[in-house]
Every structure is written in structure tokens, then in C-alpha cells.
Amino acid sequence: MKTLVELEKKINSELTTKINNSEIKHNQLYLEIDKEDIIDVTLFLKTNKDTKFRQLIDITAVDYPEQSQRFKLVYLFLSHEFNQRVIVSYNINENEIINSLTSIFPASNWMEREVFDMYGINFKDHPDLRRILTDYGFEGYPLRKDFPLTGHTEVRYSEDKKKVVNEPVKLEQNYRNFDYESPWEGTRYIKEQTDTNDKKN
Secondary structure, eight states, X not given: OOSHHHHHHHHHHHSTTTOSEEEEETTEEEEEOOGGGHHHHHHHHHHOTTTOOOEEEEEEXXXXXXXXXXXXXXXXXXXXXXXXXXXXXXXXXXXXXXXXXTTTOTTHHHHHHHHHHHHOOEEETOTTOOOSSSOTTOOSOTTSTTSOTTOSEEEEEETTTTEEEEEEOOOOOTTOOOOXXXXXXXXXXXXXXXXXXXXXX
């Protein structure tokens, strides 16, 4: 399609029952669907002669822990022929299993593994769903908002054992020196230095 407006009309007319909402912003078309429709919508976007979204750029997720449907899955597609982008999204509950796109876009294999590794979202019929970025035995999902910033374990080389070891995170607090003064008044060490210089002069 020549314009995003034409593309939006085309998709809405062809996929009437599968598009919950569509919007054009930031020079891209955004589509909201239900999770059950991701395969049909993806096949249409890829194979229809007026769309030709033949490249899957990325799959990611967003965590909204305060919402009943905690995760939003986001898919980014590109049409080289029409130089257009479309972003497809849907919401799911925390423990839902969703359809894999590996049968349509083989490149989604590692993208879905990353979403699984970072958020703990499971994909049905994925050929090799295992962690891809974190280490063996890693606990938790780092991009969930309830994951601690420090993590649960740290990896370091032990001189005593002469190997890499995993240990629970220990944060020493005694060396920290917090300065709660207003930045307008200047931090303590700068004030002390200024006072000392004033006395010398």
C-alpha cells in the first residue's frame, strides 16, 4: 500500500474480526489484537500482496505488574517493498502460553527465547525454548519489574577455588556515604573545601 492510511483501511477491512484497535502514530501503524489471532494476523501481513511484511524485526514484552493482564507482547514487522512498519500487540496473563511464530518466521526462534529468558513467557510449539542470555541455573526473570536490581546471585572468579563461582548477592552498606543535602546548597565535601579556602584567604 502506498500510504499508512490505505494500509490501515486494508487491514481493517480484511481482518475485521481480528483487529481490536488500530492507530497511526510516529509514522507507523499500531494494531491491537487478541493473543489467539497472532498466527492469522501474521500470515496475512506476510503473504498478502498489498502488505508484504516479510521481515520480523523484533519481538519483545512490557511488564505491567499492577494490571490483571500483566504482560503486553509486541511484534515489529517491516515491509521492504512498501517501506512501512507495523507494530502488533496483545495482552496476556502471567502464566499464559502463547503461539510461537517460528513456523512463519524462523528468525523468531531466538527472539522468543529472549522473551522467555527475560520475562518467563512460554511459547507453544517452539522448537528449542530455553534461556539464551542468562547463565545455566539462573533464577528469575531480569526484565520483570519485581526482579531485584542487584539480582539474586553474583558470578565471580574465586582465587581460592581457582574457578568461577555463583554466590548470593551480599551488599556491604558500611562504606556508603549518602549526602542528603539540597543540590542548591552544594554537597558537604564541596562546602567543607570552600570553607577551608575562605579561612585561608
